[in-house]
Amino acid sequence: MEIRHWRIGELTAVTGLTARALRHFEDIGLLPPIERSASGHRRYGEEDVRRLYRIVAMRELGIPLPEIARALDEEPDLAPMVREQLARVETRIADAQRLRRLLAGLLRLAPLPSAGQLIEVMKTMTQSSGFSPEQLARLRRRHDSDKLATWRSALADVVEELRACVAEEVDPADPRVQELAGRWSAVARDIAGGDLSVLSSMYAKLDAQGAAQATKGLVDEEVWEYVKRAFAIASALR
Template sequence: MIDVNERRWKIGELAAATGVTVRTLRHFHQIGLLCPAERSAAGHRLYTGDDVRRLYRILALRELRLPLGEIADSLDGADLHATIRRQLEQVERQLAGQRALHRRLLGIAEALGSAREPSIDQLIATMEAMMQAKHFTPEQLARFEERHQELGQEGFGGRLRQLTGLAAEADAHAGHGTDPADPAVQELARRWTEAVSGLAGGDRTVVSALYGKIDAEGAESATKGLLTAPAWDYLKRAFAVGYASDQ
């Protein structure tokens, strides 16, 4: 039953209240992730309390670096307490990484304070701790390294060459303005997803962290030139179209 006394939010009001941009809310609507339950007499989107609670779950799961398609799959049976527990676990892992980085930096500061240069080992360990704290948990880094060992240098290089070819295809489609819903593009997105999953050993958390790194640092910087910014933006549009077509 609809509660006529419950507060409703227009899209701009909800954006201002939550810090989520209007553009993001519209994107969530377009892909079927968060559809306003009601409309005003003038046709404006109106979000209810249930919509706000769903938005919280979306943002909470996104903080866990889940792709939007996986978030949608999780929402129907999402347990708010379980979501919060997962967030706490992630924060604890991040804190552990930050503490490790803190210890490394203290060691360098101590070396500088005693008028001696930090050792190369100290600097390398600190850089590793910086990257770990920024994007990947120790478990994710260990899994990625394990997968590297499983594939071997030749196998790992072959996967990277495959991704390079797929990135070039995405770049070409982006340049030609091909509709992301085109079957050839959707097949490309499927092959890309399979290739990345294979590189990560099927670990979705590693894939999510990798995509988070690409978004945070920029495609070209994060992938050392393997993937251009236009190709990455285009692939994300193809992913979104593919998700919407599955609904």
């Protein structure tokens, strides 16, 4: 049986990634060294495509590249990632259906909806948790007020130091910033209980809602974008 291979152009077409991004994934170790044809062109095999799917799926879930690299090394099975994507899609569908019901209800009101009803619509539009019901249940079991206070204090210390680095225009590649990014990741993993799906939802929530809103003012957008740059650099240095 002939073994199927894919050219880089075929994968860019189906993933939406650029050829440069695919080559970058190979350079930083997210993808293994890709087989080359006699003419020197990359030829991606089935295992490469499976690994690429997991990278694309985790990027879609908002996971930073260092966490993706760690997950690829620790969990070779595709099933958990497929289940996580399915749970995320089902959550989005449920949120959209709820918003649809609310909007349809507004159209039936005459002459105008109440302020309370509009507040409910806006909450549905902007404050979806981003977590599946199963993830919320796991978080509630794990989080109590003392733990939350400890985590918030630890993250606040990191954020304060990152904010100082931003003000001083320190390069995110600087060892000082890389150490802070590592401390951030450690706190985030502890909050998530080591659960990659919960961690991905946490990061996705910061991107979807905005860091300030998602963290109730603890993390501002400038610091969030700065630490994401530090994450990307850390991944490239692995």
